[in-house]
Amino acid sequence: MEYRVLYLICVLAITLCFEPVSAAASEDEAVCGFTHNDCSYEIRLVPKGNCRHQDKVFMESMMDKQLDSSDYSSKMHLMERAFSDVRVDHEKRLEGLEKAVRDLLGLDTNSAEIDQEIHRRRGNFQNSDDKEVVSKLHEEFTKLRIEIKRKNSDLMDAEIKYNDTMVTLKDAQLKLLRTSQDLLDAENKVSFMERERMILRNQLKDKSYRLDKTGSKATECENKTGTLQTQVFSLYRSEATLKEDLETCVYEKNSTIVKLNEAKRRHAHLKRRHSDQRTILTIRENELIDCYSAKTQTFCGFEDPNICGFTQISGTVGDDFDWTRAQGKTPSANTGPLKDHTCESEKGHFMFIEASAKGKGNNAIIYSPLYRGMTQQCVEFYYHMNGRHIGTLNVYARTRGAELDSVWRAYGNQGNVWSFARLGIPKELARAGYQIAFEGITENGYQGDISIDDVSVTDAACPVDSGVTAVQVAVNSTELIKAGKSFARNLRKKKLRRVPKKP
Structure with missing residues (x-):
């Protein structure tokens, strides 16, 4: 009986250790040996089939697969399956061993009961050496069981x-995904920079072409300058001729001085008459000053259907079409204002020229009422010039x-804004009376609507501020003299009509 137990324990040791106990045994068999009293015992186990090398071949194949596989996930999966197979194989061997022990002992119990049965039958051995051997084998069996538990752990x-x-691995894959996304964004940025580089290169070519044309124009200007210098030299050469002409002019000057003295005498007479007429004119101007002041303190936002006395004559020479009174935005898209300046809403009115169906150079002129004052005046107005085909806005005074x-x-x-302008009217022109005319000239294209609004006239010099600098209107002395004479004649005629005839 004790030999059967020893044999069973030796088989367990060989099965769990995977290697033969004796180094002299061949690769296909396992040897377990021990000594009892003076006798040596040797148990040689030869496996059937391929059981001996099952674990070794399996592990070698798994290692080969791991070495051949370049994918880290595949290697981890193979390792997991290898661990699972080894654990299952150990569990199966342990169950088979316990079953074999139960069969040998004729028991149907678990491992703890097998140990108790071995302790109980240990007393059947007559020799103390046999009992010691059994105890040692039992201890080895316990160590093997502990080793199995350790391996499971x-x-x-x-x-x-x-x-x-x-x-x-999953974290690394996520980082790899983020890195790929960053790389894709960087590639997109590189593509964008490439496009920008091409655009800048094209712009550089265009600037170079313009620079060449400017150089050609500069050369032409230099040639014209040389021609002008030649003409100047010619003028210097004709200086002698001019000196002769100067002597002739001196002679004519002396003759003119004689005539001038006669003219001065006549001028003194006319001056006395002018003083008398000026006194009469001052009286009449004082009588009309209140009326003129009331008329010149004007403001026109074109809210009046009669457009505040402004007039326009279409079909005449130099006037192709009329200005139009509008409300809200103009009919053409992407041009004209969206609202007037007076009310700053779509309900307000303003004057504009419609550029649709007009050719380049067509114009429209609108005249203001006649303004007059005793002092210098300031004319203010707002204008709107927005669109790709905006032409010219001219302002005249007469x-x-x-x-x-x-x-x-x-x-x-000029942009989609109402802009502001001022005209400084001198005192001489204000006293003689004047009109303001607005002329709009079209270009090729329908996006060329020009608008005006809020025309005002005040009796004072234009204010000096940082907003708008006033444009001073020049005085035409000849026209003012004619206008003054005409006004004096009219006053004289009116005076004569009022004086009753003597009986």
Whole structure:
């Protein structure tokens, strides 16, 4: 009976250790040996089939697969499966061993009961040496069982490490994904910079082309300057001729002095008459000053359907079409104001020229009422010039019946805002009376609407501030003299009509 127990324990040791006890045994068999009294015992086990090398071949194949695999996830999966197979194989061997022990002992109990049965039957051995051998084998059996538990614990630790490794792998994959996204963003930025570089290169080519053209124009200007210098030299050469002409002019001057003395005598007579007429004119001006002041303190926001006395004559020479009184935005898209300046709403009115269906150079002129004052005056107005095809806005001033004199001009797109302008009217022109004319000239295209609003006239010099600098209107002395004479004649005629005839 004790030999059966010894044999069973030796088989257990060989099965769990994977290696033969004796180094002299061949690779296909396992040897377990021990000594009892003076006798030596040797047990040789030869496995059937491929049981001896099952674990070794399995582990080698797993290592080969791990070495051949380049994917880290595949290696971890193979390791997990290898650990699982080893653990299952150990459990199966342990169950088979316990079953074999139960069969040999004729028991149907667990491992603890097997130990108790071995302790109970240990008393059947007559010799103390046999009992000692059995005790040692029993201790070895217990150590092997503890070793199995330790290996199971190591296997569990390996599984925990494997799980930690999988978590680390997932974190690494997430970082790789973020890195890929950053790389993609960087590639997009590089593409954008490449496009910007191409645009800048094209702009540089355009600037170079313009620079070449400017250089050509500069050369032409130098050539013209040389021609002008030649003409100047010619003028210097003709200086002698001019000196002769100067002597002739001196002779004519002497003759003119004689005539001038006669003219001075006549001028003194006319001056006395002028003083008399000036006294009469002062009286009449004082009588009309209140009326003129009331008329010149004017403001026109074109809210009046009669447009505050402004007039326009279309179809005449130099006037192709009329200004239009509008409310809200103009009919053409992307041009004109969205609201007037007076009310700052779509319900307010303003004057504008419609650029649609007009050719380049067509114009429209609108004339203000006749303004007059005793002191210098200030004319203020707002204008709106927004659109790709904006032409020119000209402002003229003239005395009664005289031709128009240009005093202010704006050209091109000024933005979608109401801009402000001032005209300084001198005292001489205000006393003679004057009109303001607004002329709009179109370009090619429908986005060229020009608008005006809030025309005002005040009896004072234009204010000096940081907003707008007033444009001073020049005085045409000839026209003013004619206007003054005409006004004096009219006053004289009115006076004669009022004086009753003598009987």
